Amino acid sequence: xxxxxxxxxxxxxxxxxxxxxxxxxxxxxxxxxxxxxxxxxxxxxxxxxxxxxxxxxxxxxxxxxxxxxxxxxxxxxxxxxxxxxxxxxxxxxxxxxxxxxxxxxxxxxxxxxxxxxxxxxxxxxxxxxxxxxxxxxxxxxxxxxxxxxxxxxxxxxxxxxxxxxxxxxxxxxxxxxxxxxxxxxxxxxxxxxxxxxxxxxxxxxxxxxxxxxxxxxxxxxxxxxx
Numbered sequence: 001x002x003x004x005x006x007x008x009x010x011x012x013x014x015x016x017x018x019x020x021x022x023x024x025x026x027x028x029x030x031x032x033x034x035x036x037x038x039x040x041x042x043x044x045x046x047x048x049x050x051x052x053x054x055x056x057x058x059x060x061x062x063x064x065x066x067x068x069x070x071x072x073x074x075x076x077x078x079x080x081x082x083x084x085x086x087x088x089x090x091x092x093x094x095x096x097x098x099x100x101x102x103x104x105x106x107x108x109x110x111x112x113x114x115x116x117x118x119x120x121x122x123x124x125x126x127x128x129x130x131x132x133x134x135x136x137x138x139x140x141x142x143x144x145x146x147x148x149x150x151x152x153x154x155x156x157x158x159x160x161x162x163x164x165x166x167x168x169x170x171x172x173x174x175x176x177x178x179x180x181x182x183x184x185x186x187x188x189x190x191x192x193x194x195x196x197x198x199x200x201x202x203x204x205x206x207x208x209x210x211x212x213x214x215x216x217x218x219x220x221x222x223x224x225x226x
Contacts, residue, residue, distance in 0.1 A: 002064060011024065013053060021056065029177070032182055054072060058099065072107065140195070
């Protein structure tokens with residue numbers, strides 16, 4: 001869960017077809033967001049795409065960032081001097097005005113260091129996808145990780161992803177989290193799957209909603225076969 005006393009870090013990145021961001025505290029991811037670009041956004045400059053990634057992130061995570069200091073890490077050097085530069089387009093004026101509402105420090109981070117946001121920006125997704133990690137407590141997450149180790153196919157997938165082997169489009173293993181199109185994967189642990197369904201149906205995390213709503217929440221948070 002987010003801790004109010006700790007500094008929030010927002011890592012952002014953009015590529016030709018998409019933008020992505022990760023919200024973190026002390027090196028641990030709290031939430032991810034990725035959005036494919038379409039229409040006029042495809043023709044934006046690299047600088048403007050990076051600006052869009054940052055604007056999308058702070059807008060989505062406004063509840064965590066507004067009214068407090070936080071750090072933004074980007075591999076676009078020019079963004080470090082965002083508020084000191086001359087603005088050339090209405091697009092830039094709009095989003096810089098939005099960002100001026102926040103108390104942020106922008107730091108440059110090489111693409112090699114910015115792996116999580118870079119991977120998210122390159123996922124082929126036409127619409128925004130947000131995956132919130134916070135509702136998964138540490139003990140439950142350990143069980144999810146154990147389910148990968150006990151699943152021969154997933155264990156092999158993780159090794160392939162670590163070695164950056166091709167043939168696993170849409171899958172990622174970042175910050176020790178195995179994901180399919182940004183969704184956390186659950187292995188072949190029947191009891192664990194039942195516990196996840198129960199947690200999101202019978203507790204405040206799920207709001208004691210009906211099974212249809214519970215299913216829709218789980219589809220957005222977890223992926224498993226069968």
